[in-house]
Amino acid sequence: MVSEMSTDRALQRGGLRARRAVIVPLALLILLALVPVLTGSGGVMSLLVQVFAFGVFAMSYDLLIGYTRIISFGHAMFFGTGAYAVAICLSRSGGTTVSLLFGLAIAFAIAIALSLLVAFLSLRVRETYFAMITLAVGQVFSVLAGSQALRSLTQGNDGLTMTLPMWLGTDTSVYYFCLGCLAVVAVFLTRFVQSPVGDVLKGIRENESRAFALGHSVVRVKTLAFAVSGLVAALGGALFAIGQAFVSTTVYDVSTVSLNVLLMVIIGGMGTLYGGVLGAAILLCAETWLSNLAGSVPIFQNYLILFGILYIVIVRFMPKGILGSLKAWGGRRLWNR
Numbered sequence: 001m002v003s004e005m006s007t008d009r010a011l012q013r014g015g016l017r018a019r020r021a022v023i024v025p026l027a028l029l030i031l032l033a034l035v036p037v038l039t040g041s042g043g044v045m046s047l048l049v050q051v052f053a054f055g056v057f058a059m060s061y062d063l064l065i066g067y068t069r070i071i072s073f074g075h076a077m078f079f080g081t082g083a084y085a086v087a088i089c090l091s092r093s094g095g096t097t098v099s100l101l102f103g104l105a106i107a108f109a110i111a112i113a114l115s116l117l118v119a120f121l122s123l124r125v126r127e128t129y130f131a132m133i134t135l136a137v138g139q140v141f142s143v144l145a146g147s148q149a150l151r152s153l154t155q156g157n158d159g160l161t162m163t164l165p166m167w168l169g170t171d172t173s174v175y176y177f178c179l180g181c182l183a184v185v186a187v188f189l190t191r192f193v194q195s196p197v198g199d200v201l202k203g204i205r206e207n208e209s210r211a212f213a214l215g216h217s218v219v220r221v222k223t224l225a226f227a228v229s230g231l232v233a234a235l236g237g238a239l240f241a242i243g244q245a246f247v248s249t250t251v252y253d254v255s256t257v258s259l260n261v262l263l264m265v266i267i268g269g270m271g272t273l274y275g276g277v278l279g280a281a282i283l284l285c286a287e288t289w290l291s292n293l294a295g296s297v298p299i300f301q302n303y304l305i306l307f308g309i310l311y312i313v314i315v316r317f318m319p320k321g322i323l324g325s326l327k328a329w330g331g332r333r334l335w336n337r
Helices: 002-033 035-039 043-067 078-093 097-124 127-145 171-193 196-206 209-213 218-244 254-268 274-293 299-303 302-318 320-337
Strands: none
Touching: 002 035, 002 171, 002 254, 035 043, 035 171, 043 171, 043 218, 043 254, 043 274, 078 097, 078 127, 078 218, 078 254, 097 127, 097 218, 127 254, 171 196, 171 218, 171 274, 196 218, 209 218, 254 274, 254 302, 254 320, 274 302, 274 320
16 A cells, blocks of 8 residues: 555656646747747747757757767857858848748758768767867868859958848847747657657667667767757757847857857757756846946956856756756755655
């Protein structure tokens, strides 16, 4: 009787956790959908569009580092490729829906080809060498984007301005488009990591040798994860370009893109997917607000020092990130019960 009661309680708690896993993101999505109604068009919506774009990018990176333990220092090559593919197509066609779809198709095709090439070159070597190879390839793309040979396409360091389709002609429409893409990517990646392939990825993360001994093709699964991550990262770059209506070579920059997305995932929590979105929101909002305060409050002129302190505190006291630590504390409370 006691064991049956304990089982019933465990099932009830499991069902409660499952409902929370659906209700909380849904409530947050509804709240974000109400932002244009509550605030109107302006700086808040523009900032949130950046959060959505980098949130998609951070989730793609979390698929690598959080679920497979693959570290990439050149993941901006996918982000920048998606941004430039859409920007070039829209700028040359006058901003049509067909050109937008064509730009997305080109971005996805390049992302798949590039991910397969990099995976073929580097996934069979140690993680350190893989990170350095991705960094080198990412730098190649950065140099090409600013070179004179491709200036007719990319406008070099001057940047590229584009015209959006008419149905994306307002800040509100761009906001809802980016929010919808974020929601679709979140659902897709959640199903992906909960699938049998996701279980294999987690097994590779915990013990790659044992996963290989069990008969799993480690290199193939890693290549699949890298390709999916590259596709999603290219979409994040496309959303960033649409939100800004402007693209420059900074989308390939290591310090402002590749390292920032790494910090977003670390702050939010590796292996949580949604933690990357939380980290993107914290990083971008803090950077915007602190830079605005720097003009009136001298102490915030060197606000990057505060970011360094924040990273140290999180790594020291919340090594699993904010969302990862909250999940760990919730699991510990459940175990104590």
